[in-house]
Amino acid sequence: MSLLATTIAAIGPLDTTARAAAAARQDRLTKPQGALGRLEQLAIQIAAITGRERPQIRRPAVVVMAADHGVAQRGVSAYPSEVTTQMVLNFLAGGAAINVLARHVGAEVLVVDMGVAAGLPEHPALIRRPVASGTADMTIEPAMSRAQAQQAVETGIAVVQEAIAAGIDLVATGDMGIGNTTASSAIVAALSGVTPAEVTGRGTGVDDAGLARKIAVIEQALALHRPDPRDGLDVLAKVGGFEIGGLAGVMLGAAARRVPVVIDGFISGAAALLAYALAPQIQPYLIAAHRSVERGHQAVFTRLDSEPLFDLGLRLGEGSGAVLAQSLCIAACRILDEMATFGEAGVSNRPAVE
Amino acid sequence: MSLLATTIAAIGPLDTTARAAAAARQDRLTKPQGALGRLEQLAIQIAAITGRERPQIRRPAVVVMAADHGVAQRGVSAYPSEVTTQMVLNFLAGGAAINVLARHVGAEVLVVDMGVAAGLPEHPALIRRPVASGTADMTIEPAMSRAQAQQAVETGIAVVQEAIAAGIDLVATGDMGIGNTTASSAIVAALSGVTPAEVTGRGTGVDDAGLARKIAVIEQALALHRPDPRDGLDVLAKVGGFEIGGLAGVMLGAAARRVPVVIDGFISGAAALLAYALAPQIQPYLIAAHRSVERGHQAVFTRLDSEPLFDLGLRLGEGSGAVLAQSLCIAACRILDEMATFGEAGVSNRPAVE
Numbered sequence: 001m002s003l004l005a006t007t008i009a010a011i012g013p014l015d016t017t018a019r020a021a022a023a024a025r026q027d028r029l030t031k032p033q034g035a036l037g038r039l040e041q042l043a044i045q046i047a048a049i050t051g052r053e054r055p056q057i058r059r060p061a062v063v064v065m066a067a068d069h070g071v072a073q074r075g076v077s078a079y080p081s082e083v084t085t086q087m088v089l090n091f092l093a094g095g096a097a098i099n100v101l102a103r104h105v106g107a108e109v110l111v112v113d114m115g116v117a118a119g120l121p122e123h124p125a126l127i128r129r130p131v132a133s134g135t136a137d138m139t140i141e142p143a144m145s146r147a148q149a150q151q152a153v154e155t156g157i158a159v160v161q162e163a164i165a166a167g168i169d170l171v172a173t174g175d176m177g178i179g180n181t182t183a184s185s186a187i188v189a190a191l192s193g194v195t196p197a198e199v200t201g202r203g204t205g206v207d208d209a210g211l212a213r214k215i216a217v218i219e220q221a222l223a224l225h226r227p228d229p230r231d232g233l234d235v236l237a238k239v240g241g242f243e244i245g246g247l248a249g250v251m252l253g254a255a256a257r258r259v260p261v262v263i264d265g266f267i268s269g270a271a272a273l274l275a276y277a278l279a280p281q282i283q284p285y286l287i288a289a290h291r292s293v294e295r296g297h298q299a300v301f302t303r304l305d306s307e308p309l310f311d312l313g314l315r316l317g318e319g320s321g322a323v324l325a326q327s328l329c330i331a332a333c334r335i336l337d338e339m340a341t342f343g344e345a346g347v348s349n350r351p352a353v354e
Numbered sequence: 355m356s357l358l359a360t361t362i363a364a365i366g367p368l369d370t371t372a373r374a375a376a377a378a379r380q381d382r383l384t385k386p387q388g389a390l391g392r393l394e395q396l397a398i399q400i401a402a403i404t405g406r407e408r409p410q411i412r413r414p415a416v417v418v419m420a421a422d423h424g425v426a427q428r429g430v431s432a433y434p435s436e437v438t439t440q441m442v443l444n445f446l447a448g449g450a451a452i453n454v455l456a457r458h459v460g461a462e463v464l465v466v467d468m469g470v471a472a473g474l475p476e477h478p479a480l481i482r483r484p485v486a487s488g489t490a491d492m493t494i495e496p497a498m499s500r501a502q503a504q505q506a507v508e509t510g511i512a513v514v515q516e517a518i519a520a521g522i523d524l525v526a527t528g529d530m531g532i533g534n535t536t537a538s539s540a541i542v543a544a545l546s547g548v549t550p551a552e553v554t555g556r557g558t559g560v561d562d563a564g565l566a567r568k569i570a571v572i573e574q575a576l577a578l579h580r581p582d583p584r585d586g587l588d589v590l591a592k593v594g595g596f597e598i599g600g601l602a603g604v605m606l607g608a609a610a611r612r613v614p615v616v617i618d619g620f621i622s623g624a625a626a627l628l629a630y631a632l633a634p635q636i637q638p639y640l641i642a643a644h645r646s647v648e649r650g651h652q653a654v655f656t657r658l659d660s661e662p663l664f665d666l667g668l669r670l671g672e673g674s675g676a677v678l679a680q681s682l683c684i685a686a687c688r689i690l691d692e693m694a695t696f697g698e699a700g701v702s703n704r705p706a707v708e
Contacts, residue, residue, distance in 0.1 A: 030444055031451055032432065032558040036674065037647065037667025078386065079702065086701040090384055095694025097385055103692075104685045204386040293391065310664040312682075313391025320390065327681060328666075331458045338457075340449025347440040348433065 003154045004249075008279040010256035014048035022047030025054070028341040036335060038309060042287070043332040049260045049285055050169075054337040060326045061108040061163055062172040062319040063250050064091060064098060065156070065243035067115035068134030069179030070143065071221070076182045076214040078205040081134075084178045085118040091176070091318075092123045098174055098318035105327040107172065109319075112159055114152060115242035129155045131242045135183075138221040142238045143183065149237040149245055153278070156249020157256075164257045171254045172289070172326050173247045174319020175267040178204075184270035185296050186218045186239035190227045191273045192299045199296030201266070203315075232277030240274070247271035252278065255285035262329065264322035265292035265314060269300035276304060289325030290314055357508045358603075362633040364610035368402035376401030379408070382695040390689060392663060396641070397686040403614045403639055404523075408691040414680045415462040415517055416526040416673040417604050418445060418452060419510070419597035421469035422488030423533030424497065425575070430536040430568040432559040435488075438532045439472040445530070445672075446477045452528055452672035459681040461526065463673075466513055468506060469596035483509045485596045489537075492575040496592045497537065503591040503599055507632070510603020511610075518611045525608045526643070526680050527601045528673020529621040532558075538624035539650050540572045540593035544581045545627045546653045553650030555620070555669075586631030594628070601625035606632065609639035616683065618676035619646035619668060623654035630658060643679030644668055 001009070022044045027033050034040060046055045066088045072081045090096045091111045094103075102109045112127040113120050117134035120126060131152050135143035144152070160171055177183075181203035188199045196218040202211055218239075225238035236245045248271040254261045263272050263286050275282050288308040291297060293315035301307060309328055314321045342349040355363070376398045381387050388394060400409045420442045426435045444450045445465045456463045466481040467474050471488035474480060485506050489497035498506070514525055531537075535557035542553045550572040556565055572593075579592035590599045602625040608615045617626050617640050629636050642662040645651055647669035655661060663682055668675045696703040 029451075030441070030449065031670050035558070035668070035670040036451060037669065039666060039668070083702050086699065087384070090694060090699045090701060093694070093699065095384065095692075095699050097383075097390060097689060097693055100688050100692045101685055104681075104688055204389070309666065312393060312663065314389070314393070315391065316385050316389040324682070324685065327458075328678070331455055331678065334454050334458050335451060338449075338454045339451055340444060340447070345440065345444045345447065345449050347444060348437050 003157055004150055007157050007252050007256045011279050011281050014284050015051040018051045018053055019044055019048035021053035022336060025336060029339040030342055030345050030347045039332040039335055042329060043336040046260050046329060046333055050258055055333050056337060057170045057330045057333050059167045060170040061110055061168040062098065062102055062174050062323050063110045063112060063160060064174035064176060064319050065112045065114045065246040066176040067242035068117035069177055069183055069241050070135045070137035071139065071182050071217060072179030073137060074139060074217050075210065076217055077178045077203055079178050081117060081178045084176055085116055085120065087176050088116060088120055092125050096318060097316055097320050101320055101323045105323050107323045107326055110163060112246065114155065114246045127159060129159065135241055138239050139217055142225060143240055144237050146233055146237045149233045152242045152245030153249035156246035157253035160250040160253040161257060164259055169259060170326055170329060171250060171259055172262040172319050172322035173250055173264050173268040173271065174322060175243050175247060175317045177241055177243050180241050180244065180267050181294060182214055182218060183239060183241040183244060184267045186221055187235055187244065187270040188273060188296050188299050189218065190222060190235045190239060191229050191277055192303045194299045199299050201295040232274045236274055244271045248274035251275040251282060251286060255282045260287055261285060262287045262289050262322045262325045264289055264319045265317055266294035266297045267317055269297055273300060273303055287325065287329065290321035357511055358504055361511050361606050361610045365633050365635050368638050369405040372405045372407055373398055373402035375407035376690060379690060383693040384696055384699050384701045393686040393689055396683060397690040400614050400683060400687055404612055409687050410691060411524045411684045411687050413521045414524040415464055415522040416452065416456055416528050416677050417464045417466060417514060418528035418530060418673050419466045419468045419600040420530040421596035422471035423531055423537055423595050424489045424491035425493065425536050425571060426533030427491060428493060428571050429564065430571055431532045431557055433532050435471060435532045438530055439470055439474065441530050442470060442474060446479050450672060451670055451674050455674055455677045459677050461677045461680055464517060466600065468509065468600045481513060489595055492593050493571055496579060497594055498591050500587055500591045503587045506596045506599030507603035510600035511607035514604040514607040515611060518613055523613060524680055524683060525604060525613055526616040526673050526676035527604055527618050527622040527625065528676060529597050529601060529671050531595055531597050534595050534598065534621050535648060536568055536571060537593060537595040537598060538621045540575055541589055541598065541624040542627060542650050542653050543572065544576060544589045544593060545583050545631055546657045548653045553653050555649040586628045590628055598625045602628040605629040605636060605640065609636045614641055615639055616641045616643050616676045616679045618643055618673045619671055620648035620651045621671055623651055627654060627657055641679065641683065644675035
């Protein structure tokens, strides 16, 4: 069997025993039951994923995957393709938003070249796994071959499982790729059945004409290729991107190892829909970080039946929202693990009202 | 002049020069303009409060004020009054939610006895400034005298200004006091003109009968005392609490020193309305952390024309949401201070679209 097939087969149901134990412990902690709201639910979910009543997170990491997109030449982005390369160098130098936020929350940043067109210099912090030098222009031909689509996903699986073997115990996803909101909108439209106009936003900031062009490009590509929504690899091959496929692989690979995955914004959301198309049982392993400004994001939450943790009006990608959510995951687990119980603290837990 | 009067007089307008410099710097950082949404606005607000283009936060603290409430004997809470004392001891032992979350975000916890009825043992981490042994039952007499109300507020000013003198540069507010959602709902109703039924929720978790009793108690107290909404001390004296007045003082004292204040949930929100009644110019110094489950919280945001940073379904108090928001404040300031500019990183900042 392929790495993809064995990985999908390894994603099992959550651990209901650990879930029940964590939920019971929440109710013994010195607070009114449920008073910490989503933090309590988050810790219980992580307990169920990891199979531990009191999960402890020691080494979070964000996997930031970068690649270029042939469709960028259609004028669908406010920035030129060379910005993909420049931003990867910025990640490696530690000057980008994701570096600052990851330092703030104590997460490692794993930068992966999934197919940056210009090529990148050797760098000790760069994981070089390019599938090709950027995708093809989806308005003319499929973005990639089916074999490349599988390679992208399997690269993500391999990268995350190497990181987990090295001790990473909470994964976040991040992306960089000029043109990748176009690919993501196409993926979300194909997999959710919503029209391109409803799931296409301004990305890094195109104007009205750019937005109209972007929607037309997606409609054109979907009409040309007719990707099969029951076949995740088909959708990825026809209208996807190497980093998006790689991120779907990161999610699958982490879930197969019972490691929770925090999903960033819209591009990561498109990757989550691909992962879900390939393995629907992945749903409870995914933690939606935040609601992006990008308008297609809601279709992702609807499809995954998930609700993001916060909405700070972010639209940057890179994993910027996901690392902030990792901090909430860690906080939630620390609450479950470190708070005193009513018994330990000698606090009355009996209603006063007659 | 009194400490209260000099403090109010010292709260000036924000620094527009620092604000403009911070906003200009945001637009030079390697991200699409505005792509970090509220994090960008938050850093700009903190720049304007502190008067520094690139504010750095090194020592955050949460001031948790505790006191008892005479009205608790009216059956308005799911827990008995002795829980106030027990939870303060839990804070001092490090076992409560606020301790865990403060450790997680690197904030110090300052526990202040503003009037716990049972009295508390000496403890090196306890700041003992009780105004009295709990308030009087507001359904029979004013909760406190006007002199006690002023003392409560001035105690808050003194406590926070001592902390700031010792190096604290970001303040959060937290509370503990069985019965204090009743006092807070009464304050919010009095100051916002909304009916008690609209601003009264279940607190730690009263049932329907308890909620009806709580609303009736507040209506009775407001009808008996008719607090003057133009006079913050009058409202505090008639239907408030020592910890709520103290937290209003914390806000005033911090703003007078140009230190940002992160407001926790509903009780802190009631304190913010008191501070705003005493000194309307405090509004831009306040950062609303989160939207609480407690239904009266929206009236606070409406009155202050503010929007909380997140909604995690919290209803615990203690400053639990505020310290999580402090982490966002620190992240926002680090973004502004540490990210590379387009020039520094050699990233193209010109639109690609023709």
